[in-house]
Amino acid sequence: MSDGDPLLDVRGLEKHYPLTEGILKRDVGRVRAVDGISFTVGRGETVGLVGESGCGKSTAARTLLGLEPPTGGRVLFEGRDIAAFDDRETKRFRREAQMMFQDSAASFDPRMSVGESVAEPLRIHGMRDRDRRRRIVSDLIERVGLSATDADRYPHEFSGGQRQRIGLARALVLNPSLLVADEPVSALDVSVRAEILSLIESVQEAFGLGLLCISHDLSVVREICDRVAVMYLGEIVELAETDDLFENPRHPYTRALLSSIPVPDPTKRGGGVELAGDVPSPANPPTGCRFHTRCPEVIPPDGYDLERSEWRAVMDLRVRLDRSEFDPDADGRELRDEFEIPETLSDSRAERILSEALATLAAGNRLAARDALADAFETVCESDAPELVRTSSGDAACHLVDEAETESPPSNDD
Numbered sequence: 001m002s003d004g005d006p007l008l009d010v011r012g013l014e015k016h017y018p019l020t021e022g023i024l025k026r027d028v029g030r031v032r033a034v035d036g037i038s039f040t041v042g043r044g045e046t047v048g049l050v051g052e053s054g055c056g057k058s059t060a061a062r063t064l065l066g067l068e069p070p071t072g073g074r075v076l077f078e079g080r081d082i083a084a085f086d087d088r089e090t091k092r093f094r095r096e097a098q099m100m101f102q103d104s105a106a107s108f109d110p111r112m113s114v115g116e117s118v119a120e121p122l123r124i125h126g127m128r129d130r131d132r133r134r135r136i137v138s139d140l141i142e143r144v145g146l147s148a149t150d151a152d153r154y155p156h157e158f159s160g161g162q163r164q165r166i167g168l169a170r171a172l173v174l175n176p177s178l179l180v181a182d183e184p185v186s187a188l189d190v191s192v193r194a195e196i197l198s199l200i201e202s203v204q205e206a207f208g209l210g211l212l213c214i215s216h217d218l219s220v221v222r223e224i225c226d227r228v229a230v231m232y233l234g235e236i237v238e239l240a241e242t243d244d245l246f247e248n249p250r251h252p253y254t255r256a257l258l259s260s261i262p263v264p265d266p267t268k269r270g271g272g273v274e275l276a277g278d279v280p281s282p283a284n285p286p287t288g289c290r291f292h293t294r295c296p297e298v299i300p301p302d303g304y305d306l307e308r309s310e311w312r313a314v315m316d317l318r319v320r321l322d323r324s325e326f327d328p329d330a331d332g333r334e335l336r337d338e339f340e341i342p343e344t345l346s347d348s349r350a351e352r353i354l355s356e357a358l359a360t361l362a363a364g365n366r367l368a369a370r371d372a373l374a375d376a377f378e379t380v381c382e383s384d385a386p387e388l389v390r391t392s393s394g395d396a397a398c399h400l401v402d403e404a405e406t407e408s409p410p411s412n413d414d
């Protein structure tokens, strides 16, 4: 490893799963769980990976730890490709890179004392001396805020928060340099979350760990991360220093996630944008920007003068027509009501096209209505996939990011 190499360097990582059908398991497509993500974690640095459930966070974690082979891309640890490791190097990587789960201690053998469970990785990695193992475990159990005598108790005797402390002790027992914490506090009562997060932070500092903290909850990563990567449908849409991300979010998805964080003071951020609809399937992601089917700020096509909300409503109708998810008996007025499209669009040409399409739809011709709307209202967000570009406050992949203020494209070297 040279001094300039980050501890972990993930480059264009992909993990696709085959989508099969029938008893013959015929290959009918791919689930693009992780679809070309790049980021680094430095020694002693804490990086967050956030996004809604199903966006590929856990798959990314398993793949970058080498627990599953990637479909594409590379993972470099201390500057070396983990795919090229020999047996000895793989064994070392397994010691150096540890994972902590949502309820880590739930996976412990209920018949073993937690001390034995925490010590197990030491035994597996060849430490024969029982007393030495016990000393290391007692020390760690105290460092995570329990008492050394707790080592003789069993997993069911502990609360959720205590179990996460024990899970952390086990993740640290081999003295790793990288810790991947997957939803470390989401199984816990709100009252103990802050305690566990501050424990993770203090342990991370004391051990000089590179930490990748995975969470669906932005407020969790805000607490402890230096930088945050926001994932949507297998891709990173924004990557920035934590303060920049929270003060000046560049991607509409980040803005929407931020506005869904509950805040005690309703005059502050929060309660603003609402994210409509479900996350689309990673087996069939939307074209262009994958977020365009839900984006509150989806860019209107040139040549129309529409309010943002009107345009979003028309897009919602288009998305549902595409998926054939609407009541075929509904008339034009009912569809306008359902999609919150005003009785008359503010742009007269757009209104004429929409009325004609609704009439075509009412006549039972969904495909013709869909195509007419697609022809007239195609947005750059559906036709072109935005690149991740560097801005003054981090990297973002959105057509709205002002080209004039973008700097050089992000590279993996920094």
Ligand SMILES: Nc1ncnc2c1ncn2[C@@H]1O[C@H](COP(=O)(O)OP(=O)(O)OP(=O)(O)O)[C@@H](O)[C@H]1O
Pocket (backbone or CB within 6 Å): 017, 031, 032, 033, 051, 052, 053, 054, 055, 056, 057, 058, 059, 060, 216, 282
């Ligand atoms: N072994 C697998 N085979 C097929 N599809 C999978 C497999 N593992 C994950 N997926 C799919 O990949 C996508 C990403 O899943 P993943 O669990 O990584 O997301 P996540 O962001 O971690 O969500 P969650 O927080 O709910 O676990 C999902 O659509 C999931 O169904």
